[in-house]
Amino acid sequence: MGNAASSNKISAQDKAILDLKNQRDKLHQYQKRITVITARETDIAKQCLARGDKQRALLALRRKKYQETLLEKTDAQLAQLEILTSDVEFALVQKDVLFGLQQGTVVLKQIHKEMGGLEAVERLMGESAEAQAYQREVSEMLAGQMSNQDEDEVEDELDALEAEVTGVKTKLPDAPTQALPEGAQKATEETPRERARRRTRDQESSQPAEPMLA
Amino acid sequence: MTSTTTDFPFPPHHSFPPFYTLQPVLSTRTSQLASWSHLIQAYCRHHRLFQLSLRDAADGPLFYNRALGRRLSLKDAREVVEWMASKEGGERAEWVGDKERDRFWVWWRRPEEWAGVIAAWVEATGQKNTVLTLYELTESDATASQEFHGMDPELLQRSLQILVKRGKAQIFGSDDSLGVKFF
Numbered sequence: 001m002g003n004a005a006s007s008n009k010i011s012a013q014d015k016a017i018l019d020l021k022n023q024r025d026k027l028h029q030y031q032k033r034i035t036v037i038t039a040r041e042t043d044i045a046k047q048c049l050a051r052g053d054k055q056r057a058l059l060a061l062r063r064k065k066y067q068e069t070l071l072e073k074t075d076a077q078l079a080q081l082e083i084l085t086s087d088v089e090f091a092l093v094q095k096d097v098l099f100g101l102q103q104g105t106v107v108l109k110q111i112h113k114e115m116g117g118l119e120a121v122e123r124l125m126g127e128s129a130e131a132q133a134y135q136r137e138v139s140e141m142l143a144g145q146m147s148n149q150d151e152d153e154v155e156d157e158l159d160a161l162e163a164e165v166t167g168v169k170t171k172l173p174d175a176p177t178q179a180l181p182e183g184a185q186k187a188t189e190e191t192p193r194e195r196a197r198r199r200t201r202d203q204e205s206s207q208p209a210e211p212m213l214a
Numbered sequence: 215m216t217s218t219t220t221d222f223p224f225p226p227h228h229s230f231p232p233f234y235t236l237q238p239v240l241s242t243r244t245s246q247l248a249s250w251s252h253l254i255q256a257y258c259r260h261h262r263l264f265q266l267s268l269r270d271a272a273d274g275p276l277f278y279n280r281a282l283g284r285r286l287s288l289k290d291a292r293e294v295v296e297w298m299a300s301k302e303g304g305e306r307a308e309w310v311g312d313k314e315r316d317r318f319w320v321w322w323r324r325p326e327e328w329a330g331v332i333a334a335w336v337e338a339t340g341q342k343n344t345v346l347t348l349y350e351l352t353e354s355d356a357t358a359s360q361e362f363h364g365m366d367p368e369l370l371q372r373s374l375q376i377l378v379k380r381g382k383a384q385i386f387g388s389d390d391s392l393g394v395k396f397f
Binding site: 009010014015017021025028029 | 350353
């Protein structure tokens with residue numbers, strides 16, 4: 001992990017962990033021994049019973065019981081040891097994480113320093129905004145030389161190109177097959193020019209109302 | 215955990231009488247030695263034996279086929295082991311102590327191969343950079359399903375030494391309570 005420098009060495013912590021684990025192994029061995037003993041005592045009890053020696057069988061079973069309580073105790077101790085070992089190992093991981101965080105922070109700070117502080121960034125952003133504004137002005141001046149009609153044509157061409165690229169043909173609506181009702185037909189017959197004329201008429205008719213109020 | 219309860223299925227040539235006499239013709243002899251080597255390795259792998267003693271094994275089912283009444287003589291058995299230990303036999307055996315020539319390692323997996331198996335297990339279980347005891351490696355419940363469970367401690371040390379040489383592990387601690395840390 002983070003401890004690159006010490007990764008190939010055995011640290012004091014490693015030795016401590018080893019001691020803990022060795023202790024655990026010893027308990028394991030002890031448990032094995034006790035398990036063997038209890039099994040043997042059971043055998044002895046069986047043999048004694050077969051011979052009709054009840055006293056001795058009882059004695060053997062008592063010994064077995066005692067060993068079993070020992071076994072339970074060592075189980076608890078074993079659990080304690082394992083918890084401690086895990087805690088130590090986890091603490092080591094935490095240490096590594098902390099180390100990693102430290103390193104990361106140092107690098108981050110270094111990079112910030114290289115960027116030259118907040119003021120420099122602010123200044124740069126201001127300059128960049130200015131440059132962009134200037135560029136926009138230039139574009140506007142250049143674009144201003146084109147008439148609206150030219151712009152429209154350019155846009156139409158763009159649409160056509162787009163349709164070609166995407167392969168989608170603009171689908172025209174079908175012509176109506178049914179006769180339209182009288183009034184509606186009239187409305188649709190109105191050309192843009194007529195509509196414009198009608199609007200000016202409407203405006204003129206509503207205009208005189210205002211001067212009269214003044 | 216040194217032996218399994220199931221019987222080792224002997225190959226058919228184990229019941230073939232001439233198998234127990236080393237053949238004089240070189241090519242036949244080589245193939246016979248190879249068969250013996252293979253049989254000994256398979257037998258030891260099955261019973262998880264790491265060392266054999268020729269004297270002990272002489273009356274065992276491996277070298278002595280009771281049903282057939284045939285056995286491989288001590289001298290011939292020694293020759294088989296010599297052949298296994300040679301380059302030609304793939305170095306699948308090694309005498310324990312050069313003088314006696316009785317006990318020998320059976321490398322159904324050579325120490326380097328064991329080192330690989332252990333390293334792979336450590337890698338797979340994410341136990342790099344953790345301290346493990348040698349006892350735990352071969353005896354704990356955690357390795358019960360692994361092939362190196364119950365492995366001969368000496369062989370374990372040899373395999374680990376190979377990892378140490380490669381810089382992948384470090385052994386430390388006192389003699390009877392050694393630990394190993396993998397990198």
